[in-house]
Amino acid sequence: MAQFKQISTFVEVVARGSLSAAARAEGIAPAVIGRRLDALEQRLGVKLLQRTTRKLALTDEGAAFLEDCQRILADLESAEAAAAERSARATGHLLISAPAGFGRRHVAPLIPSFVAEHRDVTVTLNLNDRVVDLIGEGVDVAIRIATLEDSNLVSVKLADNHRVVVGAPAYFQRHGVPRTLDDLTRHNCLAISSAGSQRGWTFRDGSKNVTLRVTGKMSCNDGAVLHDWVLAGKGLGWRSIWEVGADIEAGRLVTVLDDYTAPGNDDIYAVFAQRRHLPLRIRAFVDFLRRTYAAPGYWPKS
Secondary structure, three states: OHHHHHHHHHHHHHHHOOHHHHHHHHOOOHHHHHHHHHHHHHHHOOOOEEEOOOOEEEOHHHHHHHHHHHHHHHHHHHHHHHHHHHOOOOOEEEEEEEOHHHHHHHOHHHHHHHHHHOOOEEEEEEEOOOOOOOOOOOOOEEEEEEOOOOOOOEEEEEEOOOEEEEEOHHHHHHHOOOOOHHHHHHOOEEEEEEOOEEOOEEEEEOOEEEEEOOOOOOEEOOHHHHHHHHHOOOOEEEEEHHHHHHHHHHOOOEEEOHHHEOOOOOEEEEEEOOOOOOOHHHHHHHHHHHHHHHOOOOOOOO
16 A cells, blocks of 8 residues: 555656645645655665755656556556446447347347346347448447457457257158268258358367368358258258257257267357447446356257
């Protein structure tokens, strides 16, 4: 406490221009201010201020130390303000962006509960599959399923993105069940496509991950279409459990090659533009999603 008081006194003296002015602001004798400065300089082993009866002047060491002290005090003030804000009520408008398929299933259904919990917050949810410009488009928080590489953004992991190979029972009755990765070459694999190329399917083969360029008669850049094709028994899909979990539990789809399932790289994140002075409504929403997704039984089992 004494060290902090010495630092804050040093900053106050420089800001007010004299020991007497700093003393008056605190309601104490100038001699007390002087003793604090003396103790600070003695502890540091450097001269911070050149003091005369008429004026004060910072030494080079004092000027450098002042900059550090001002930053420390500003950070402390920000921390106190953030702590106080957490106990306050979330207010204002929240603009959220999410991928269309995931957003329909796992963001949109949760918004009513979030708004009921935070009655002074209004929400706009935009669903699209492009990567939005958070700052340029004024988005408060974006949900992304990706391997994040942009260090300019702040991300919070919300959940794992577990992928499985699935097919309809009718498909397996006609074409059999693949038992190894090599068997996929004999099956109609329905892959996501983008810019004319197919995305590979990633598996764990022994001690390493392998990505296979599967083949099939149909591909599409829309995951919902692939989902419908798989449900209709047209082929196999490599889909996220958040999308097909309910179909698996209901028996509409069956998983195969479970022994080759690899941990996913493209997990589910909340992304926003800043961490400091983050509005309470954003923190509240991100915490709400994390809490909901972590609840036992939220994600259907594969």
